[in-house]
Amino acid sequence: MKDLGTKNLETKRLLLRKFKIEDAPLVYENWCNDPDVAKYVTWQPHKSVEETKELLEEWIKSYESNRTYKWVAELKDTSEIIGSIDVVSKKTLDHGACEIGYCYGKKYWGKGYASECLDAVIKYLFDECDAYVISAKHCSLNPASGKVMQKCGLKYEGTLRGRYVDPDGKRNDILSYSITKEEYKSR
Numbered sequence: 001m002k003d004l005g006t007k008n009l010e011t012k013r014l015l016l017r018k019f020k021i022e023d024a025p026l027v028y029e030n031w032c033n034d035p036d037v038a039k040y041v042t043w044q045p046h047k048s049v050e051e052t053k054e055l056l057e058e059w060i061k062s063y064e065s066n067r068t069y070k071w072v073a074e075l076k077d078t079s080e081i082i083g084s085i086d087v088v089s090k091k092t093l094d095h096g097a098c099e100i101g102y103c104y105g106k107k108y109w110g111k112g113y114a115s116e117c118l119d120a121v122i123k124y125l126f127d128e129c130d131a132y133v134i135s136a137k138h139c140s141l142n143p144a145s146g147k148v149m150q151k152c153g154l155k156y157e158g159t160l161r162g163r164y165v166d167p168d169g170k171r172n173d174i175l176s177y178s179i180t181k182e183e184y185k186s187r
């Protein structure tokens, strides 16, 4: 893997760029304060914009490493920020393995933005960073996320049985998807 970090990426409708501290109020309002957005992710909804600001400070510091892949998605037309996409762990990068996570504000769902961002990140990680495999996981109760993975060419590779536990203690499966460099090149 050739670690090039969080470079600006452009799609038809979006600019993927590094977070800035001035983004905090809209990151909070547009997705981080929303329990529906946080339902199937690993973080809790933020209680205040200060919480968002503290997190952004940490993330901005993390850009000092070229092993940080963490983008905010901005609509080119209006400059609104709509969500984020990142490589969730640095641990597996040595082996060229990138696990992706993403979340977008509710008012932007169903417009193809998540797929547009994931496509761009996949292209960057394979073409420029020489990744070997790109993966993502979703809870079985969140099929829209699985659909995004499928639309971007990831294949179902297995089920982690009962690994998602909701706040009431009820278990559900997690589905894992991935695409290898060979599969990407032969598309």
Ligand SMILES: CC(C)(COP(=O)(O)OP(=O)(O)OC[C@H]1O[C@@H](n2cnc3c(N)ncnc32)[C@H](O)[C@@H]1OP(=O)(O)O)[C@@H](O)C(=O)NCCC(=O)NCCS
Residues within 6 Å of the ligand: 036, 037, 038, 040, 041, 083, 102, 103, 104, 105, 108, 109, 110, 111, 112, 113, 114, 115, 116, 137, 138, 139, 142, 143, 144, 145, 147, 148, 151
């Ligand atoms: C899941 C999420 C990323 C999808 O974002 P999005 O921008 O709406 O995704 P897209 O519009 O690119 O694609 C969604 C696809 O799922 C489909 N879909 C929506 N609801 C669905 C459902 N209940 N079952 C199956 N497919 C569904 C859509 O029809 C669309 O497919 P299509 O383009 O073929 O019609 C977004 O809802 C989100 O951020 N949710 C909160 C955070 C989250 O869950 N992150 C993922 C954690 S694994």
